[in-house]
Amino acid sequence: MSLFNKELEIVNIGLKSFYEDLKKQGAKVVHVDWKPPLGGSRSLKILNDFSKISIDVEKANAEAVERIMNSQPTLVGMGIAREVVPGMKENMILHAGPPITWNRMCGPLKGAIIGGLIYEGKARNEQEAIELIESGEIEFDPWHHHDGVGPMAGVATPSMPVFIIENKTYGIKSYCTMNEGLGKVLRYGANGPEVIDRLKWMEEVLYPVLKEALELKGEINLKNLIAQAVQMGDECHNRNRAATSLFIREIAPAILDTNFSNKEKKKVLEFINSNDHFFLNLSMPAAKSATLAAEGIKGSTVVTVMARNGTDFGIRIAGLPNKWFVGPAQEVEGLYFPGFTKEDANPDIGDSTITETGGFGAFAMAAAPAIVKFVGGTVQEAIETTLKMYEITETENNTYKIPFLNFRGTPTGLNIKKVVEKGILPRINTGIAHKKPGIGQVGAGLTYPPMNIFIDALEAFVKEYL
Amino acid sequence: MIYKLIKPNSYYDSVTLMLITDEIKKKENVEEALVGMGTETNKGFLKELDMLDEELEKTTPNDLLIVVKGENIDISEIEKDVEKLLKIETEEEEGEKFYPTLESAVKKLKNANIALISIAGEYAGYEAKKALDLGLNVMLFSDNVPLETEIELKKYALKKGLLVMGPDCGTAIINGTALAFANVVKKGNIGIVAASGTGAQEVSSIISNLDSGISQLIGTGGRDVKKDVGGLMFLEGIKRLIEDNQTEVIVLVSKPPHEDVVKKAVELLKKTNKKHVVHFINGKVYEEDILVGYTLEDTAIKASLISKGEKVEDKIYSYLDYFKNFDFDLKAKEEAKKISEGKYIRGLYSGGTLADEAMILLQNDIGPVYSPSPINPEYKLEDINESRQHTIVDMGEDEFTVGRPHPMIDFTMRKSRLIKEYFDKDTAIIILDIVLGWGSHMDPGGEIAEAVKTAREKSNKYKCIIANICGTYDDPQDYFEQKKKLEDVGVLVFPSNASAVRFAVNVWKELGR
Numbered sequence: 001m002s003l004f005n006k007e008l009e010i011v012n013i014g015l016k017s018f019y020e021d022l023k024k025q026g027a028k029v030v031h032v033d034w035k036p037p038l039g040g041s042r043s044l045k046i047l048n049d050f051s052k053i054s055i056d057v058e059k060a061n062a063e064a065v066e067r068i069m070n071s072q073p074t075l076v077g078m079g080i081a082r083e084v085v086p087g088m089k090e091n092m093i094l095h096a097g098p099p100i101t102w103n104r105m106c107g108p109l110k111g112a113i114i115g116g117l118i119y120e121g122k123a124r125n126e127q128e129a130i131e132l133i134e135s136g137e138i139e140f141d142p143w144h145h146h147d148g149v150g151p152m153a154g155v156a157t158p159s160m161p162v163f164i165i166e167n168k169t170y171g172i173k174s175y176c177t178m179n180e181g182l183g184k185v186l187r188y189g190a191n192g193p194e195v196i197d198r199l200k201w202m203e204e205v206l207y208p209v210l211k212e213a214l215e216l217k218g219e220i221n222l223k224n225l226i227a228q229a230v231q232m233g234d235e236c237h238n239r240n241r242a243a244t245s246l247f248i249r250e251i252a253p254a255i256l257d258t259n260f261s262n263k264e265k266k267k268v269l270e271f272i273n274s275n276d277h278f279f280l281n282l283s284m285p286a287a288k289s290a291t292l293a294a295e296g297i298k299g300s301t302v303v304t305v306m307a308r309n310g311t312d313f314g315i316r317i318a319g320l321p322n323k324w325f326v327g328p329a330q331e332v333e334g335l336y337f338p339g340f341t342k343e344d345a346n347p348d349i350g351d352s353t354i355t356e357t358g359g360f361g362a363f364a365m366a367a368a369p370a371i372v373k374f375v376g377g378t379v380q381e382a383i384e385t386t387l388k389m390y391e392i393t394e395t396e397n398n399t400y401k402i403p404f405l406n407f408r409g410t411p412t413g414l415n416i417k418k419v420v421e422k423g424i425l426p427r428i429n430t431g432i433a434h435k436k437p438g439i440g441q442v443g444a445g446l447t448y449p450p451m452n453i454f455i456d457a458l459e460a461f462v463k464e465y466l
Numbered sequence: 467m468i469y470k471l472i473k474p475n476s477y478y479d480s481v482t483l484m485l486i487t488d489e490i491k492k493k494e495n496v497e498e499a500l501v502g503m504g505t506e507t508n509k510g511f512l513k514e515l516d517m518l519d520e521e522l523e524k525t526t527p528n529d530l531l532i533v534v535k536g537e538n539i540d541i542s543e544i545e546k547d548v549e550k551l552l553k554i555e556t557e558e559e560e561g562e563k564f565y566p567t568l569e570s571a572v573k574k575l576k577n578a579n580i581a582l583i584s585i586a587g588e589y590a591g592y593e594a595k596k597a598l599d600l601g602l603n604v605m606l607f608s609d610n611v612p613l614e615t616e617i618e619l620k621k622y623a624l625k626k627g628l629l630v631m632g633p634d635c636g637t638a639i640i641n642g643t644a645l646a647f648a649n650v651v652k653k654g655n656i657g658i659v660a661a662s663g664t665g666a667q668e669v670s671s672i673i674s675n676l677d678s679g680i681s682q683l684i685g686t687g688g689r690d691v692k693k694d695v696g697g698l699m700f701l702e703g704i705k706r707l708i709e710d711n712q713t714e715v716i717v718l719v720s721k722p723p724h725e726d727v728v729k730k731a732v733e734l735l736k737k738t739n740k741k742h743v744v745h746f747i748n749g750k751v752y753e754e755d756i757l758v759g760y761t762l763e764d765t766a767i768k769a770s771l772i773s774k775g776e777k778v779e780d781k782i783y784s785y786l787d788y789f790k791n792f793d794f795d796l797k798a799k800e801e802a803k804k805i806s807e808g809k810y811i812r813g814l815y816s817g818g819t820l821a822d823e824a825m826i827l828l829q830n831d832i833g834p835v836y837s838p839s840p841i842n843p844e845y846k847l848e849d850i851n852e853s854r855q856h857t858i859v860d861m862g863e864d865e866f867t868v869g870r871p872h873p874m875i876d877f878t879m880r881k882s883r884l885i886k887e888y889f890d891k892d893t894a895i896i897i898l899d900i901v902l903g904w905g906s907h908m909d910p911g912g913e914i915a916e917a918v919k920t921a922r923e924k925s926n927k928y929k930c931i932i933a934n935i936c937g938t939y940d941d942p943q944d945y946f947e948q949k950k951k952l953e954d955v956g957v958l959v960f961p962s963n964a965s966a967v968r969f970a971v972n973v974w975k976e977l978g979r
Contacts (some may be wrong), residue, residue: 001643002706002709002710003579003580003603003629003640004641004681004682004706004710004712006577007577007642008579008580008640008642008643009575009578009579009580009581009643010578010580010581010582010643011571011572011575011578011597011602012582012584013568013579013580013581013583013584013593013608014580014582014583014585014608015584015607017905018582018584018646020695021644021904021905022582022643022645024904025643025904025941026642027643028575028860030563030564030565030574030575030578031564031565031566031571032565032566032568032571033564033565033566034568034585034593035566035569036585036586036589037589037592040588040746041588044592047592048592051595054749067889072475079544092482102967110833160762175479189954221475221528223475223477224477224528227477228477288623323611335884357888388566390570391566391567391569391570398476399476399477401478407482407552407688422567423565424566425864440552453821
């Protein structure tokens with residue numbers, strides 16, 4: 001038992017020269033690249049109070065991640081938002097991120113909402129749309145209040161078709177619209193005629209074909225599909241190429257069996273095939289249906305929602321259900337398409353951070369070396385990103401495995417306490433929208449949430465449970 | 467017989483599963499095995515092997531199948547093996563790797579048993595608590611840790627059977643490894659508990675240079691022995707050394723502790739049959755049967771003699787007794803003759819305890835000494851940068867180190883102060899400490915020699931410069947090379963602080979001004 005009878009094995013925290021001296025002595029030593037907690041002394045006080053909480057937080061967190069990992073997200077069908085999305089109203093528009101009022105909305109979100117009203121036939125042009133909005137007749141609500149998610153602006157209107165995902169383990173449903181492709185698209189705030197036409201085609205052709213194909217084919221296990229895609233170089237947030245291909249393999253035979261014309265079938269297959277991100281709108285609700293299973297677990301500090309509306313970044317945690325912790329959406333560091341610069345970029349936007357919340361996305365960066373350059377890094381940085389995320393998550397995923405890390409499970413179950421204590425923010429991969437409505441995507445990159453939301457959430461948690 | 471297990475909705479890639487199948491086939495009593503997803507291919511294999519039944523036929527590619535043919539097989543054991551194989555641990559690649567947190571570092575260094583913490587004091591307590599939670603002993607180099615935190619940590623550590631050395635603990639040697647500022651000492655049977663960093667360095671270095679050795683050097687931080695902390699770790703350290711088989715002689719080094727701590731320490735020493743030497747800087751004798759060291763040097767020599775089984779008298783031993791060929795008086799006379807200006811002694815120290823010792827010795831012999839933190843508050847320097855009469859400055863004190871490294875690492879401040887003192891017409895003698903060992907500057911002698919050279923070149927006056935090297939012959943800086951660098955510019959080098967100070971006193975007395 002005595003220290004004196006064992007070989008000294010040292011953890012050095014702080015001055016690196018002590019570490020180097022110890023190494024020169026031939027001592028067994030490792031060095032910690034220490035960082036102060038997020039926000040410094042304010043957090044220190046919260047952390048000290050946290051240690052006095054009597055409820056078993058570790059147990060609660062273990063339960064939360066167990067529920068997330070036991071979840072079985074499955075694509076079970078499709079429907080029209082007004083008919084299937086819970087709480088959807090005729091005058092309602094759903095959007096990404098935490099709640100926000102019209103006057104605080106960013107350009108792309110405003111643009112998408114205007115497009116949504118034109119698509120619904122409620123306005124003929126931008127001016128009419130704005131007048132309608134300012135009359136107060138339109139109700140805005142976050143997708144997350146309706147068990148769904150939306151990429152970028154995330155706008156969904158009552159007539160839009162949605163995927164219906166069921167978490168088979170817990171019988172929880174989640175929803176998401178279909179992905180429109182790249183370029184000028186509604187989710188980036190574009191709302192010109194070609195955007196509206198595409199949305200109409202999606203409603204009138206793509207949706208019925210896919211719906212019938214799904215009915216013929218039966219349910220599709222999204223969890224296994226994501227697991228395979230992660231082993232094929234996707235992180236299923238910024239890269240969905242493998243997952244989209246796998247989805248085509250699943251659905252193509254059934255599309256051929258539908259009662260539509262060959263021309264329509266071909267167009268549908270071409271549309272899916274030409275859009276590497278088609279699967280994003282399935283990986284996102286898959287993650288949502290899993291994290292929903294952890295919501296409301298008493299005493300858990302695991303994050304169940306990370307979402308941005310282009311103005312604010314909000315999180316929700318399992319142990320404080322229905323509460324948002326909100327801070328400013330951050331700038332995105334990244335690469336820009338020709339003709340665009342950082343000046344054009346809108347702050348971070350979209351619900352796609354649900355993928356990181358669910359244990360993939362940027363957390364699985366080490367699995368997706370192909371997109372590393374796109375987000376401005378090296379392969380080594382991608383690996384380090386994933387390794388770092390293990391520090392602030394509860395566990396290693398039992399299904400999503402990273403080949404390069406010897407099939408280690410992806411970091412799963414973001415824990416606000418660890419984020420604050422260790423001073424490490426979760427990494428986020430994202431597309432970049434133009435700050436003006438109607439232009440669309442201008443690049444892709446990486447960013448972090450604002451740090452105050454984790455401190456605020458932990459403070460509220462301590463207040464609730466101390 | 468066929469044994470089977472179906473795990474629905476678990477996806478693993480086929481290569482992994484093939485490798486696992488191979489491993490399972492090697493198990494006792496297993497004739498044939500298939501671990502794989504319920505794909506058509508795998509079902510085909512099972513059919514060929516006559517291992518397919520209706521239930522297996524119905525499985526899907528999302529189901530994991532474990533099917534084994536053989537006798538007396540426990541399928542749940544096979545399942546455990548499969549799960550173990552699926553959880554292959556990631557082996558870290560070689561090369562230097564730093565860890566973002568204590569927790570991840572401990573995952574790598576599984577048998578870690580001590581954390582050396584030197585982060586900002588505000589956060590150090592929290593990190594130390596985590597280390598204790600993980601079962602690590604703690605050396606807390608950081609200062610500015612709140613007193614309540616220190617007490618809390620130490621009480622918690624004792625409950626867990628762990629040590630907390632510090633806060634503000636600069637020196638420890640545990641199992642022969644020097645932590646932070648410590649010297650390369652010989653291994654031996656002398657254990658030290660010290661609430662004073664440079665005091666411990668001086669004592670342990672002299673012991674080692676006298677060919678005795680150190681079993682353990684436990685630092686506690688200076689505040690430990692005061693009333694509030696009540697010697698929690700100082701006393702625990704003594705207990706540990708009493709229990710330790712390697713330790714035969716126990717040495718205590720500290721600035722005067724609170725009387726209750728002294729009482730408890732004395733009780734512990736009286737209970738054990740291990741020998742001891744106690745040095746609380748002021749040289750006070752507490753009880754008759756407690757052997758006291760009167761200086762750091764005396765303490766070290768006494769400990770060394772005892773450790774070799776020799777008799778010790780109640781007198782002040784001096785290092786100079788060991789250097790018979792050095793004519794102390796003659797040398798002092800020569801130096802006094804050479805001094806061409808000034809009449810005061812100026813001490814520029816990097817070690818706090820060494821500075822304290824110099825003040826006490828000078829005060830006893832030649833009268834009051836000015837300092838930023840004097841023994842007698844009457845002699846507090848108004849301006850720490852302006853010496854008065856006899857002055858001793860510890861340049862490691864907070865007033866000097868704001869925004870810069872400790873003077874054992876960065877010599878800028880001490881060098882410019884040295885030149886300033888040399889040009890002061892009141893200065894006759896300058897005394898310095900040169901601290902070697904891990905943590906310290908790799909060429910302190912060279913740094914000081916450079917300043918001495920500059921001063922001597924620019925001034926037409928001669929002043930006596932005396933230095934003590936606090937270090938061992940095995941320190942990474944090379945003791946003898948350091949000594950030579952100093953002697954080459956006319957610095958008189960002594961092997962202990964007490965002998966250096968005593969020589970300064972002799973020179974001053976010879977000076978007769």
